[in-house]
Amino acid sequence: MTGTVALVTVSYFSEDDVLSCLASVPAAAASTARSGLELCVVNNAASDPLSALEGTGATVLTPGANLGYGGAVNFAAATLGPEVEWILVTNPDVQFEPGSIDELMRVATGDERIGVVGPRVTNDDGTIYPSARDLPSLTSGAGHAVLHRVWPANPWSKRYLRADKSATTGTDPVAAGWLSGSCMLVRRAAFDAVDGFDHRFFMYFEDVDLAERLGLAGYSVLYVPTATVMHAGGTSTRSHSAAMLKAHHHSAYLYLAKRYHEWYYLPVRVALRVGLGLRSIVGARRA
Structure with a gap:
């Protein structure tokens, strides 16, 4: 098991969650830590001092603006030294089960063409979150994005x-x-080869887009059911549900429009924009 790992998490008034996440790391990464494990927190809330993180060993980066999730991870990745070969991207409200990071590293280092691996993600009630999927087609992706909440x-x-x-x-x-x-462990060379996350995705779908581009670049995308993390589920966004719904629909449109960009898909893109726009309005009124 070789190569320094940098754990990168993004905080938006999420200090307590970040502390819990970091506290779960030592038992999850006993072997990984021997090869080198860095902890990096990007503070997307400039007015939050994150003073409780002093003494945790984490480096806190403050970009001075809310860069969104993927943009914040890119910001952190640009500061990492050349010794970092793996980036462990994680939400602040994730807690690692013992041995989980070591298991992700065991699988990821087994083949140089593996670009990213992800663990089994459980909800806080113990159920398994659907964290690994096929890429969405135009019909299933658009239909699900527009209709899943109302039908x-x-x-x-x-x-x-x-x-x-x-x-x-x-x-x-x-x-x-x-x-x-x-929660995903990304090979640094692969992440750099595809220019990281697309910063236009402020929230949501940045993971779908990244995995698709890694696959197109020839890297494998693997789900690792023998590594488990618990995800509490968006604690930093619960009080901003209307804004997050709008961001989700914007990102859904951006992803599908990016994937189906040819001129002959123009009527479909227009229909998607109208449908998701109306869905955002309805959702905002219900929020």
Whole structure:
């Protein structure tokens, strides 16, 4: 198991969550730490001093503005030294199970063409979160994005949910189209080769887009069911649900428009923009 790992998390008034996340790391990374493990927190809330992080060993970076999730990770990645070969991207409200980071590293270092691996993610009630999926098609992705909240049983959402790779009962790594950005271990060389996250995705879909570009660059995307983390689920965004819903729909449109950019898809892109825009308005009124 070789190569220094840098854990990068992003805080937006999430100090307590960051502390819990960092406290879970030593038991999760006993072997990894011997090769080198750096802790990096990007503070997207400039008015939050994060004073409780003093003494944790974490480097706190303050860009002076809210860069969004992917933009903040890019900001951190640009500061890392050449000795860092792996970037462990994690939400602040993730807690690592013992041995989980070591297990991710064991799988990731097994083949140089592996670009990113992700763990089994459990919700705080113990259920498994669908953190690994096939890439969404135009129909399933658009249908799910527009209709899943108002018509959960729609056929496009059913097709989207059937693409869940995290439902596996086996222990072998499973190839996936994309992995949840709540926790993913990315090969630094692969991350740099595709220019990191697309900063235009302020929140949501930045993980889908990154995994797709890694796959197109020839790297493998693997779900590792033998490594487990617990994700409390968006504690920094719960009080901003209307804004986050708008961000989700914007990112859904951006991803699908980016993937289906050819001129003959213009009518589809227009329909997507209108449909997701209306969905955002309805969602904001209900929030």
